[in-house]
Amino acid sequence: MSNTVLQRVVRRETHSPRTVAAVLVLVTVSAAAVLAGIEIVRDVAGRDPMLLSPGAGLQWLADLPQAQPAGAVIAGGVIAVAVGLILxxxxxxxGRRPKQAMAGCSTAVVCDNGVIASSIAEQVRRTFDLARGAVVVGVGSRSIDVTARPEPGQSIEKARLRRTAEEELARYDLSRTLTVHVRIAKPIDEEGDVR
Incomplete structure (x- = not known):
């Protein structure tokens, strides 16, 4: 496979499509167009409108700037602008999926953020001889947050914790550079109180 094809495959796996939003907009516009078509045909045929005749609808739009109460018109405009900005x-x-692409491979390799978080947590846990569940790692699209909770009497250097997480992350050779943030939580004593 060519490099362009691999890049396209990786992009499809790491970015979410906007299919749901596109379908909702398409269905809404289609329904409005069908309703407008039915109303025009009924008006031409001389029948009563189902909701609003085309002439009355156009007149309502023309009179809208002077409509009362003005607050309702402004609120409707604000909602329309908000919907437009969202679209x-x-x-x-x-739209990013919780996945990262690995750059150092000749094929397309995509790794889930949960897998990266688990492996970093396990490496930190083994390096510092911490209990299971004492290391929590969260992987975002731009950063990784590592929180370690040492046992009572055990100390962890923040710089060494960061270095351990960065070394494990470097092994994956991800295509995006992720910033590592570390935090050392206070230990919990045997009665469950935070020290």
Missing amino acids: IWLALAP
């Missing part, structure tokens, strides 16, 4: 954002912003 523009959905059209332009990349």
